[in-house]
Amino acid sequence: MRIDIISIFPKMFSAVLDESIIKRAQKKGKVKIFVHDLRDYALDRHRKVDDRPFGGGSGMVIQVEPIFRAIQAIKKKIKGKSKVILLCPQGKKFSQERARKLSKCKNLIFVCGRYEGVDERVRLYLVDEEISIGDYILTGGELAAMVVVDSLVRLIPGVLGDKNSLNFESFEGNLLEYPQYSRPSQFKNWPVPEVLVSGAHDKIQAWRKLESLKRTRQRRPDLLK
Ligand SMILES: C[S@@+](CC[C@H](N)C(=O)[O-])C[C@H]1O[C@@H](n2cnc3c(N)ncnc32)[C@H](O)[C@@H]1O
Numbered sequence: 001m002r003i004d005i006i007s008i009f010p011k012m013f014s015a016v017l018d019e020s021i022i023k024r025a026q027k028k029g030k031v032k033i034f035v036h037d038l039r040d041y042a043l044d045r046h047r048k049v050d051d052r053p054f055g056g057g058s059g060m061v062i063q064v065e066p067i068f069r070a071i072q073a074i075k076k077k078i079k080g081k082s083k084v085i086l087l088c089p090q091g092k093k094f095s096q097e098r099a100r101k102l103s104k105c106k107n108l109i110f111v112c113g114r115y116e117g118v119d120e121r122v123r124l125y126l127v128d129e130e131i132s133i134g135d136y137i138l139t140g141g142e143l144a145a146m147v148v149v150d151s152l153v154r155l156i157p158g159v160l161g162d163k164n165s166l167n168f169e170s171f172e173g174n175l176l177e178y179p180q181y182s183r184p185s186q187f188k189n190w191p192v193p194e195v196l197v198s199g200a201h202d203k204i205q206a207w208r209k210l211e212s213l214k215r216t217r218q219r220r221p222d223l224l225k
Contacts, residue, residue: 001030001031001032001103001105001106001107001108001153001156002031002032002033002034002078002106002107002108003031003032003033003034003107003108003109003110003149003153004033004034004035004036004074004078004107004108004109004110005033005034005035005036005109005110005112005145005149006036006038006067006070006071006074006109006110006111006112007035007036007037007038007112007140007141007142007145008037008038008039008049008062008112008114008140009112009114009140009142010035010036010037012142012143012146013035013142013145013146016146016149016150017033017035017146017149021153021154021159021160022149022150022153022154024159025153025154025156025159028158028159030153030156030158030159031153031156031159033149034074036070036074038062038066038067038070039066040070041066041067041069041070041073042066043065043066049062049063049066050062050063050114050115051063053116057116058116059115059116060115060116061115061116061117061118061119062113062114062115062117062118062119062122063119064118064119064121064122064126067111067118067119067122067126068122068126071084071109071111071126074109075109078107079107080106080107081106081107082106082107082108082109083102083105083107083108083109083128083129084109084111084126084127084128084129085102085108085109085110085111085127085128085129085130085131085148086110086111086113086118086122086123086127086129086130086131086141087110087111087112087113087130087131087132087133087141087144087145087148088113088117088118088123088130088131088132088141089132089135089136089137089138090130090132091129091130091131091132092129092130092131092132093132093133093134093135094131094132094133094134094147094148094151095171096151096170096171096172097171098131099148099151099152099155100152100155102148102152103152103153103155103156108152110141110145110148110149111126111127111141112140112141112142112144112145113140113141114139114140114141131144131148132144133147133148154166168208171223174216174223174224175212175213175215175216175223176212176215176216176219176220176223177212177215178207178208178209178211178212178215179193179211179215181193181196185197193207195207
């Protein structure tokens with residue numbers, strides 16, 4: 001998979017993309033990630049990419065032209081189809097299901113807004129999907145893009161060492177994951193469920209299934225519907 005990200009703060013991404021599983025995924029050749037500075041596609045020598053909103057009002061709007069130029073330049077480098085995604089609080093809310101769908105794409109281009117957002121023509125003419133990571137407002141789309149990229153890259157086959165960890169995690173089969181414990185089994189007076197240290201595989205599986213259901217019913221009954 002190839003991922004391109006367009007932002008006016010490209011340096012923000014290294015903290016996430018150059019660490020841990022995403023870094024390894026790139027090293028293994030499972031994903032190639034390119035971060036582009038939107039200012040490289042500005043029209044003037046001041047590298048300006050924003051302007052005041054028509055009709056007045058507060059703040060600045062990211063202009064359509066630099067985004068158009070950036071997307072065009074990226075598409076020229078890409079082989080095959082690509083999906084352009086705008087990070088936007090007004091978009092459809094992100095979910096594990098959506099992450100799974102995106103993890104199957106060949107080429108993804110993410111556009112990060114800033115300030116008051118992007119010129120509406122970006123949405124209307126340049127973007128295939130809009131993604132919101134929740135009902136709150138961030139200062140820019142960069143953190144949202146990192147959330148989306150992190151969650152979809154770990155779903156690309158071969159990225160996680162143990163593929164079973166994907167099968168049994170929260171939101172798979174509309175359930176939350178069962179509780180997890182690790183060594184030491186004795187700490188203060190905080191017990192570990194006996195079944196987990198019993199070595200009885202069938203009983204452990206049954207316990208996990210039950211706990212998973214209980215937890216989902218208590219915390220996220222909406223998933224069971
Ligand atoms: C301050 S926000 C603009 C909010 C916009 N004025 C509005 O009221 O809908 C600036 C940029 O941050 C990003 N952003 C903010 N909140 C987001 C969210 N919940 N999900 C995804 N992107 C978000 C978007 O790229 C947006 O263009």
